[in-house]
Amino acid sequence: MLVLFCPHCQEKREEEEFGYGGEAFRIRPASPDTADDDTWADYLFMRTNPKGWNWELWSHATGCRKFFVVKRNTATNSIAGSWTLSDGRKVYDAEGGSQ
């Protein structure tokens, strides 16, 4: 049973307030129409699904309704932190996540 810090409400809240949104920072091909089928399938369906640290999207469904990102270890459920989408992106990039 997770507890997440909502970077918008600035409070720790119980899991039941949140919705899970899958892997964060999946990038929609800039021009889908010219992407090939495999590229499109990769964006649409393929997941890294890591065992370990995972950058993931959550929404504060019964609170502020904002989407934000969480870095959570899927092997232990420990949580490194949560950030707004833009702040999270910076941390993620700094970690080399987008490579």
Added chain:
Amino acid sequence: MKKDYSIWSLFTKGLNYNEGWDPAWRSAELKPSYNVVIVGAGGHGLATAYYLAKEHGVRDIAVIEKGYLGGGNTARNTTIVRSNYLWDEATMLYEHALKLWEHLTEELNFNVMFSQRGVFNLGHTLQDMRDIERRVNANVLNGVDAQVLDAAEVKRRIPILNTSRNARYPVLGASYQPRAGVARHDAVAWGFARAASKYGVDIVENCEVTGMDIVNGRLQGLQTSRGSVRADRVGCVASGHSSVLAKMAGIRLPIESHPLQAFVSESMKPVLDTVVMSNAVHGYASQSDKGELVIGAGIDHYTSYTQRGSPHIIEHTAAAIIELFPIFSRVRMNRQWGGIVDTTPDACPIISKTKVKGLYFNCGWGTGGFKATPGSGNVFAHTIANDEPHPLNKAFSLDRFSTGHLIDEHGAAAVAH
């Protein structure tokens, strides 16, 4: 195969203080190389090895297991076996398995306690009933036994079920598959292990695959916690850990690993002699031969490899069970647990070659692969042996995610005006 297990052997061995029993399977040390290596000694992996040996004459096989055999989802599923799926492709695959189930005990000389006590899928909304009608008609046309029952008939067959019109979601009817039922999950793994072992398959427990050797797009062998092993072909049957293995091969799979929880009540005198499932109320239950109610529901929404989930899921499941069976309110939960299920976007499995030559995946069974165990092993063995899918699993190849030929078994999206 010699039938070592019988009343007679129980009698003679019993007279001799049960000292004469052989190991059910042979524990092996990892050899330097194999023809085929199966990664994951769950029911599916062991069945794959068994059928490879039995039907395809492959004898140089290892099954590598990071923990104890049968300790993955095979050890922790609620054992429902049925074949009344919606789409032809899925129905045929699960029906293939169900037919194998019907003879599995005899075939393996190991009582897997397959019990065809029937499965009810309840309908609580008009759309549920449309879906049930559609699925049952499709089943019948596919040669699968299935019936649509109205609420009164459901009540007659399951008197303890709450069919009151005042229920939050009243039972409007059900689909019923008489040949469906449950089996003893552990026995399936042990039975396949024993039978495969008799064919000379090496079962190597406590051995974790940690890397793959791939040269020029061709798989050469594996790294494991017990050293490296060369293999011509490798079949990964690692359920919730499939993405971890895929990563070793530089592949991404359309899989998310979610906790799926279940629990059992204390053991009680028989009260429920069939299997009842409800999507709308969100829970299902059966009673095992030992007397405990075996109960499950849906997945936890986040991904996790912890083999445990969040308690509110269990709380909601208990609520659903009471809604369906008010008399269970005073019954007590004895133990709860979780597995790691490999869910796919279309709720159908992946049994497929990959872009790495010699590397095959069998995964994505998600919340419902136990029922497929013998069938899955059977067609996967074919796929590996022939480097071509069996006709029954052709539709379950990875390329469906690029072509768009998904086989959506989530059922009709339950929205209506």
Added chain:
Amino acid sequence: MTSHRIRHEKARVDFGRPISFHFDGKSYTGYAGDTLASALLANGVRMLGRSFKYGRPRGIVGAGAEEPNALTQVETGAATIPNLKATQVELYDGLTARRTTGWPALDFDLKSVSGRFSRFMPAGFYYKTFQSRALWPKFEHVIRQAAGYGSAPEEADLDSYDHSHRHAEVVVVGGGPCGLLTALNLGRAGLNVTLLDEQRELGGWLLSYPHAIIDGQPGYDWLKNIIAELRSLPRVQIFTRTSAFALHDLNLIQAVEQLQDHLPLAERSETSPRQRLHRIRASHIVLATGAIERPLVFGNNDLPGILTASALTTYLNRYGVAVGRRVVMQTSNDFAYQGACDLARAGCSVVLADTRTRPNTVWEQRAHAAGVDVRPGYAISGALGSRAVKAAKLVKISADQNSISGDGPTIECDALGSSGGLSPTVHLYCHDGGRPHWDEEKLAFVAPAMGRAATGIYCVGGITGTFGLQPALMQAHEVSDAVLAATGKASVGERRSIETDEPNAIPARRIFRVPDGKVEGHGKKAFVDFQNDVTAADIHLAVRENYRSIEHIKRYTALGFGTDQGKLSNVNGFAIAAEALGKSIPDVGTTTYRPAYSPVTFGTLAGPHEGDTFEPKRYTPMHASHVARGAVFENVGQWLRPQYFLKAGEDQDAAIRRECIAARRGVGIMDASTLGKIDLQGKDAREFLNRVYANSWTQLAPGKCRYGLMLDENGMVMDDGVTACISDEHFAMTTTTGGAARVLSWLENWHQTEWPDLDVYMTSVTDHWATAAVVGPKSREVLAKVCSDIDLSPSSFKFMDWREGTVAGVAARVFRISFSGELAFEVNVDANYGYHLWEALLAAGAEFDITPYGTDAMHLLRAEKGFIIVGQDTDGSMTPFDLDMAWAVSMKKPFSFIGKRSFARSDTAGPNRKQLVGLLTEDPSIVLAEGAQIIEAPEVNPPVAMLGHVTSSYFSPELGRSIALAVVRDGIKRRSPEGQNAGRDRLFAYFGGQTHRVQVVSPVFVDPKGERQNA
């Protein structure tokens, strides 16, 4: 009262308050403070059931949560509870209970016959036999009948349950001496502390060993003082009868509080719940759950009258019950001595076999002084008796290895107690992934005090393997200080060294299975797990058969599978397995500890989510009107919608027919309030719509509406609805009833994650608007009566226009849209006026016989027009093209809208797709089943290729015949042109075992030119 009762003033029962109760149909007397177990033992009841596999007589073994045998069915009727451990049932006046095993009768149990064949029923024997396909179901039936303990109630539960969500700085689990002292230290320092204990009274082990002296005070006085102070601390909350049954990620404890089960039935409150589930999120958790004594494993160790040594002691000291008068005990350690002394002082004859050749001399002296006959170097190799223990066979055992070195006496006895050491109660520590470690000196899997301090979990006392009271209390100080340091609080009061009268402990002997001089399996059955009839020989057999992982052993033998979850048996099982495997115990390891520590009632787990609070029922503002008019309701998502309105003498079909005819010929009215409604505002609202819908919104002018299809990225239809342009930067979207929440979240997700730069905001206004659809040729006339400020004329207020005005005196938005194909107006008002609007429209329409209609008629009317229902006519595999709705897709929009790219994939773009069509049965009176399958030929020889299925099907009153919508492979090619019913392709629909000939036609059955809606 029988001679088992020993009235002494330390007992925690009130001898002044006798209580009568019934067990197995007989009446007995106990005292307030008794458990059912202590009262039965006091009354000389020994045998409480028969064992699960072999039907062997069984009695009480333990005194608390660890009890494996004494499973009882308490009370009857709706109040009955199966499988309560008699050791945990508090006695109350009138309590009625019975045994749960023994069939057909306790004295003659059929399974005891099978017990004689037990050598042919070793572990796993099921797997080896019953292999005949034909006979297995019959065998299975017999197996099932023989299984199980108590019975589920036959009636619904009359009690209620609730949940309580708490947050605490510190939760202390366990109110034994260590938990109490820790709670006191923390409470004194001002922390918010919640203390939980499963038992009726605080005190834990001290309640059973009242002779302990702590700091010169008798144990009970020490207890009384500490509890009094704790209760006086404002930030300390104490919950007794509260079992922490699970510890989840990030320090969440689930605990169940028994609020009423200890009260006589007549005194139970109807307004209060029976049990309460506490969910406590704690910054710090202190586990002070103690340790449970495990018995030794020896031949016939399951006879009634054989208990753990500490249980014998507990019954004597806490309940004033001498289980037997002639007691033989055996021990591997010091713990059993105190109890032996207490029993001897209470007048029992006590022989204590200490498996160690050199016992603790202090204890030995104390025992001698008390009159205990201590036999160092002896062990009990087997018990004698048939329905109760009659004697113990002593043997001499070697000092260093586990073998017999000489014979010993057979000593008659009526009670036997054994102690094989203490097993720390590490369950909660392990639930969320913690692992205990084996301490070879303590001979126990222990949870280190600070092992998980980093995440706020601390352990103290018995759970850490600190088995001496003095060191355990000192550890409580240490742990308290660590918690205080972590919370930044200063400790209050000095940490003096605590003195007790315990002698220094000497090590226990490493023995689990007492030898009987025979090869395992040849001697008398020696039970490890009583509830599942697992013997030491079974474990050896499992290993022989290569079930070598401890998890395999567990699963093959059922070790620890019972309702006690192996509290007495697991460690013995691990140790015996280790021996059989030739491994060390830590190498064998433990099985996984999982919730529940003690079983929890489903009702408690469900709590308030039951009855009319099981799940929300959502009502529209007009609901009361519908009820008054005989509506039958349908669940749509969480909403209740009228399905049809029954008039006297009507059935469902007649009602629907009447409603449809009214809407087509006169005027009908429908409550459409449940549709999802989303208000969008911003400069980029239009562009946003272009991206999230398949069609184009660029041209939609203010005052106009448009239908849109919403797709997922896979290109499949996920929702639909009409969106109105309020102004250039303001749109009002509608969604399906069931899709509303999902669509809003979907839109927010895209906006927030992908296109934050788009200037648009959206807000759900679903609940704000009540919507009445006035439908039919007379709708304009009806509306005109209650709306004077909108020009309703066809030339000024056209189909797909919307207007703002006043209806029935209320500000309204009126949309000229139609889901029926008729002239229709959807009137939206602030929901507080929804009821008023509805009644006003009905009154205005009375002269036209305005007819409220429900979802059934709505479905029928729209099907006559070929309008789809997402989720009924689509199933997540349908593109707009499959629905023949290319007109609702704009492939030219500059931004690649959601789902567009997926159309280009080979399968999605390919031939042979299933497409929406109309179907007409050859026999117009036959209404196809929704869900009928479409096949090519009438013969049914499975497998039959299916071309599609019927999605919607009705008897159309307008056409006087049946109609259907279906999705059919290549359907568009197969169908006849719009308006023509002479289908080109003849197919068959299969359902209910029959086939019916059908023609494939256009899905538009009524008014294909749309003249009526444009009227």
Added chain:
Amino acid sequence: MLEHVSRSPLHAFGLPLQATAINDTRGVWANELPSLGYVSLRGDSKDRTFVEKVTHSLGVALPTSPCTYAGTDGAKVLWISPDEWLIVSQRDRIGSLAADLKAALQGVRSQVADNSGGYTQVLLRGRNALDVLQHTTVYDFAALEPGRVVGTTFGKSSVYAHRSGEGFCLVMRRSFADYIWRYLVRAAAPYGLGIAVVETTGHAALVVA
């Protein structure tokens, strides 16, 4: 406008007829505060123009700190998210309030939507009010300070909650009000539930406590 024909979401329970003045006999007192007006406001907290214009139009400083609310005796503004607020006011003022806001925010990235039919609120009072809330939802209400408002779950639905005097105020969506009320009645049963007279408490809904 037409107050006599307006029906609040909890109309069906006939609460006004059961209402009595708060006294000591019950652990919990509750009632609906019907017929208030609600406006959903969206815009960017970081956009100073937006904040200023709203503040000016409402006469209340727009609360931009997370989970806070502010108000005058005429309107209360609940922070919902960094770009969303719920404004509560007397029903008869809400039309002009919304219109004024809309006018003030011309050209500023924002949304103003009258949501008056979409919400209602329930006031909880009494010595066991906190206990009752603890039975309903996961939020730590014991720690909820005056001046703070939180969106959280309530059973299987959701509410916005804040302290109001010694009690609590729960703002809920109309169609869930029936469920939430039944849930409250059930949760309050062990403590005794009284229906409080609204006149004595109604004003409190708008008073910033």
